[in-house]
Amino acid sequence: MMKLSGLALAAGLAASLMGSTAFAEAVTATPGQEVNAVLLPKFLGILPFDQANRGAQEAAAELGSTGKLEFIGPTPENSAAGQVEMLTTATTQKQHVVMLSNNAGDQIAPAAEAAAAAGTKVVTWDSPIPNGAGESFFVAQVDFGSIGVVMADMAFDLAGGAGEVAILSASPDASNQNAWIEAMKGTMASDAKYKDLKLVDVVYGNDQSEESYNKALGLVDKYPDLKVIMAPTTVGIVAAAKAMQDEGLCEKVKVSGLGLPAEMVSYSLNGCAPAFALWSFVDLGYLTYQASYALATGAIKGEVGEEFAAGRMGTFKIEEDPGRAGAKRILMGPFTVYTKDNVEAAAN
Amino acid sequence: MTKFLTPWETGLLAVFLATLALNASFAPEFLTIQNQINLFQLSIEKIIVALIMTLVIINAEIDLSVASIMGLSAALFGYLVNVGTPGGLAILICLAAGLVAGMVNAVLIARVGIPSLVVTLAMLIGFRGLARVLVQDNSLGDFPQWFTDLGQKGILGPITLAILLFFILLILLGMTLHRSSFGRQVIVIGTNAEVARFSGLNVARVKTILFLLSALVSALCGLLYAARLGSVRGDTAFGFELDIITMVLLGGVSIFGGKGSMVGVLLSILIILNLRNGMGLMNITGHMQTGVIGILLIASVLLPNLLNDFKSRRRKEA
Numbered sequence: 001m002m003k004l005s006g007l008a009l010a011a012g013l014a015a016s017l018m019g020s021t022a023f024a025e026a027v028t029a030t031p032g033q034e035v036n037a038v039l040l041p042k043f044l045g046i047l048p049f050d051q052a053n054r055g056a057q058e059a060a061a062e063l064g065s066t067g068k069l070e071f072i073g074p075t076p077e078n079s080a081a082g083q084v085e086m087l088t089t090a091t092t093q094k095q096h097v098v099m100l101s102n103n104a105g106d107q108i109a110p111a112a113e114a115a116a117a118a119g120t121k122v123v124t125w126d127s128p129i130p131n132g133a134g135e136s137f138f139v140a141q142v143d144f145g146s147i148g149v150v151m152a153d154m155a156f157d158l159a160g161g162a163g164e165v166a167i168l169s170a171s172p173d174a175s176n177q178n179a180w181i182e183a184m185k186g187t188m189a190s191d192a193k194y195k196d197l198k199l200v201d202v203v204y205g206n207d208q209s210e211e212s213y214n215k216a217l218g219l220v221d222k223y224p225d226l227k228v229i230m231a232p233t234t235v236g237i238v239a240a241a242k243a244m245q246d247e248g249l250c251e252k253v254k255v256s257g258l259g260l261p262a263e264m265v266s267y268s269l270n271g272c273a274p275a276f277a278l279w280s281f282v283d284l285g286y287l288t289y290q291a292s293y294a295l296a297t298g299a300i301k302g303e304v305g306e307e308f309a310a311g312r313m314g315t316f317k318i319e320e321d322p323g324r325a326g327a328k329r330i331l332m333g334p335f336t337v338y339t340k341d342n343v344e345a346a347a348n
Numbered sequence: 349m350t351k352f353l354t355p356w357e358t359g360l361l362a363v364f365l366a367t368l369a370l371n372a373s374f375a376p377e378f379l380t381i382q383n384q385i386n387l388f389q390l391s392i393e394k395i396i397v398a399l400i401m402t403l404v405i406i407n408a409e410i411d412l413s414v415a416s417i418m419g420l421s422a423a424l425f426g427y428l429v430n431v432g433t434p435g436g437l438a439i440l441i442c443l444a445a446g447l448v449a450g451m452v453n454a455v456l457i458a459r460v461g462i463p464s465l466v467v468t469l470a471m472l473i474g475f476r477g478l479a480r481v482l483v484q485d486n487s488l489g490d491f492p493q494w495f496t497d498l499g500q501k502g503i504l505g506p507i508t509l510a511i512l513l514f515f516i517l518l519i520l521l522g523m524t525l526h527r528s529s530f531g532r533q534v535i536v537i538g539t540n541a542e543v544a545r546f547s548g549l550n551v552a553r554v555k556t557i558l559f560l561l562s563a564l565v566s567a568l569c570g571l572l573y574a575a576r577l578g579s580v581r582g583d584t585a586f587g588f589e590l591d592i593i594t595m596v597l598l599g600g601v602s603i604f605g606g607k608g609s610m611v612g613v614l615l616s617i618l619i620i621l622n623l624r625n626g627m628g629l630m631n632i633t634g635h636m637q638t639g640v641i642g643i644l645l646i647a648s649v650l651l652p653n654l655l656n657d658f659k660s661r662r663r664k665e666a
Contacts, residue, residue, distance in 0.1 A: 044634065044635060110576070
């Protein structure tokens with residue numbers, strides 16, 4: 001008896017040391033069970049999703065799942081229809097869980113609901129299902145509201161406190177980017193600090209390098225006084241930085257947003273993109289798999305208030321998603337702002 | 349067997365049976381009813397349009413605007429429902445819009461005489477533009493429950509409305525093409541429009557009917573797509589025309605007109621759907637799937653043309 005309560009106390013202490021915010025018992029999923037899972041990114045072929053896969057594979061190995069973890073995704077041109085098709089196929093295969101970075105907006109909701117009804121759990125990460133239908137919970141990289149503040153602040157600093165700012169986003173239906181843009185607009189509207197900062201346009205490069213490059217040049221042509229291009233997408237920010245560098249505009253127009261240090265290091269050092277932010281996609285993939293494993297094995301039910309242990313990353317809690325009524329999230333956070341001082345170290 | 353099927357169709361049948369056998373042996377879930385329903389459902393709008401496209405191409409024309417009309421119809425539906433139009437009325441307006449789009453195509457092609465490749469290429473861009481204007485960069489949803497149910501739930505056991513429509517249209521258009529005087533006119537005109545005109549056929553009328561039908565079916569499929577996915581965007585059905593034309597050409601329909609059968613197109617549709625489904629079940633990624641189907645198309649378009657070329661050269665030499 002004594003021993004047991006001592007253990008519980010130790011566990012509770014450990015949980016609070018690992019940064020849990022409320023007093024609740026964190027569950028630990030039993031390793032070595034069979035969980036068949038699919039990691040379904042928006043599409044294949046860009047670095048962040050490969051990094052997320054690395055993290056998920058690491059977690060799967062750690063947990064010793066005897067099932068398979070597949071990393072499959074559509075082509076960028078066929079992203080939305082391809083995701084619907086692959087989620088449906090995964091349901092047919094009776095996969096235990098599909099980890100989805102949604103690029104199909106609400107169009108994927110019917111397929112997600114069908115999956116949930118057939119017993120295949122759908123966990124979203126990186127980008128959720130906007131209406132939350134069919135989704136168990138969303139593993140959020142950072143608080144979507146705080147991204148708004150960071151993007152607004154980076155724009156404020158780069159523009160010197162006043163001037164025109166434009167946004168170059170991914171696809172118009174990417175719910176993560178849309179939420180961040182809204183958060184940035186909200187931040188700029190609610191604080192008088194940003195009153196001289198003018199958001200002039202939002203354009204979409206669909207996460208295609210060439211399209212994003214051309215859209216960035218289009219912005220410069222359309223707004224001769226533009227000071228900052230804010231690209232909350234790793235594809236868009238590189239394309240925009242390259243466009244400004246190629247046109248010799250880096251002195252005039254600064255690029256910022258969300259980027260991978262490895263892809264941004266040269267632009268950061270040459271002043272085209274002096275500051276940008278991001279979180280670790282490896283960690284995001286790792287946490288997503290840990291949460292999905294706990295859900296698929298029944299260690300957690302996916303209800304608000306549940307806490308679970310996620311290996312090397314500590315304890316996490318399921319909470320209501322402040323951005324989507326009725327939907328649930330697990331918040332990873334925080335993220336890092338990269339400048340010429342720390343980008344080189346992070347790029348390797 | 350070769351009595352009923354052309355050599356090309358026999359070849360397709362063999363490929364189809366091989367695909368079936370591969371799928372059934374490597375993907376245990378393949379033969380379940382739900383998977384067979386999904387297999388059709390996931391591409392249902394494309395394969396319905398492929399049926400009418402078969403007649404258009406046999407008529408020696410092409411309709412590149414089908415996917416844009418699908419997108420326009422879906423976008424218009426989303427727009428109308430979101431400004432408060434009742435669903436039933438919105439459907440009628442969308443179908444009417446499809447007919448108007450078809451009439452624009454038909455007049456320019458059949459009356460003014462501009463090649464269909466040029467007209468429908470322009471309309472591919474034009475109708476898509478209209479769709480994007482209607483929904484901008486938004487995603488429009490909140491459709492009536494009965495509407496999305498029609499797109500997602502079975503109405504005859506597990507069989508959905510769209511699948512039922514596909515088989516009804518397959519039979520109707522198959523009979524029209526191979527058993528009716530209209531179908532004969534389609535083929536004769538496709539073989540040689542000049543000869544057909546001199547022998548008194550109303551070429552313009554046949555072409556007008558085909559382009560009207562093509563647009564109407566496309567508009568209907570745009571609605572089916574909207575119902576299946578529960579929301580629409582400006583890029584709904586973007587690029588579908590290429591998949592649709594692929595299915596028709598793989599079915600042995602000559603791009604120069606006059607030759608082709610509904611049986612061939614059905615077999616080609618079955619091959620493509622089963623290949624995609626099987627590769628999905630075997631966890632093959634999107635890039636590989638596109639690659640495999642691309643290779644199949646190259647082979648299917650090149651082979652008959654090379655063979656014909658070879659034969660006609662031998663004939664000339666002889």
